[in-house]
Amino acid sequence: MPDEHSAERLTAAEVEAWKAQARLRRYADGEALMSQEEPAEHALLLTSGRVKVLSSSEDGLDVVLAYREPGEIFGEMALLDGGVHSATVYAIGPVEVWAMPPDRFLGYLERQPRVSVTLLLVMIRRLRQADTQRLRYRARSVVERVAERLLHLAEQCGVQTGEGIRLEMRLTYPELAAAVAASRESAVKAVASLRAAGVLVAGPDRRFVITKPDVLHRIAFKGCGDLR
Template sequence: MGTNTYDERLGAAEVAEWQRIGRVRRYADGDRLLSEGEPAREALLLAAGRVKVVSSSADGQDVVLAYRRPGEVFGEIAALDGGPHSATVYAIGDVLAWSLTADQFLHFLERQPRVAITLLLVMSRRLRQADGQRLNYRARSVLERMAERLLSLAEQCGEDAGGGRRRVAIRVTMPELGASVAAGRESAVKAFARLREMGAISVDPGRRFVIEDPELLASVAAGRARES
């Protein structure tokens, strides 16, 4: 059984079952859906909109770990083990989610073994990625890390911008981008400017990032393109 067999998002029948037993919740832009350090009370299924998952670093800086799209579940680890949430989840724009209490979530997984296996595989993949990222960041430049992060954003939140280009559909601030690649403000601004000079990225009138040359950006991320 390969890890590519499962999609991170729930199928139509699984969503329908979740909604049948769950409660609908609506959030406005910037609202907190879950808070880091608080005890788990529910697991959430994102039905509409997008959210960002944020964690506080040792120096108190907020770091965006990921963005989630409709059909994905979050808060599941704390709901399973009864521990506190490991990150805060914020709404990006209007968000619709369906919640299950911890007990309802466990019963749901008992009736939906495919979802249980999917979540296990997703959690395992995310842990591997986090471990790999920590190791890679020690050896890679800010420019390489930023290029990789922008590619990831285009994959998670991208939309077609024509001509083979991809636009990040949500607005990401420079402090958020810099923190996500463990870079200070000056280093992040310098790396971003360099990527623009190279023609790999641009910024549209709505202040959203556009991947102008995905192949070039991938080369930078892999350390195959010159930084100066």
């Protein structure tokens, strides 16, 4: 699937300039790259693998905020304002990042003005997405929220196959539930409804295949009374 945010990623020259000021770090599946409420020590450039960004609320609810792909930077906001991380980032499979400390990060941005503007645009987009999602979730069913999340993942890591769009990432029900701010039971029921409607199949390797993306899109954004 095409990546609509590819222009927000670093160029090859910018990546090499980053690596010259950073240190390579490797993480195994499930390891935390950074933790919520901890002081920022590095900005991270993801060069291999995928990660998920998860935030824990005061009542103990974990919500998956986003998934990050190679070429993306994270941890920069807390580094810039001297605060703590607002979320925990976990590796999905083996991951490689290049960690840059605060003093070098600020110098890097001074020498790479395009990256500074890009990071600003990324921050604005993420804040708008978060605000929009909060407003939509108040009035939408779990089925609609699950449908939208699956479409978003299809944009990030979907591969066209003979069956449909296959998500190249294992997704557990607890992860899906956390991503749509719902209980695991509600997420299971939502997926069962989508499978019964013939728009989704799940393989034995826990990878979903969207068989009818146009129908799934209508469910996500126009609602479908039969699936509520």
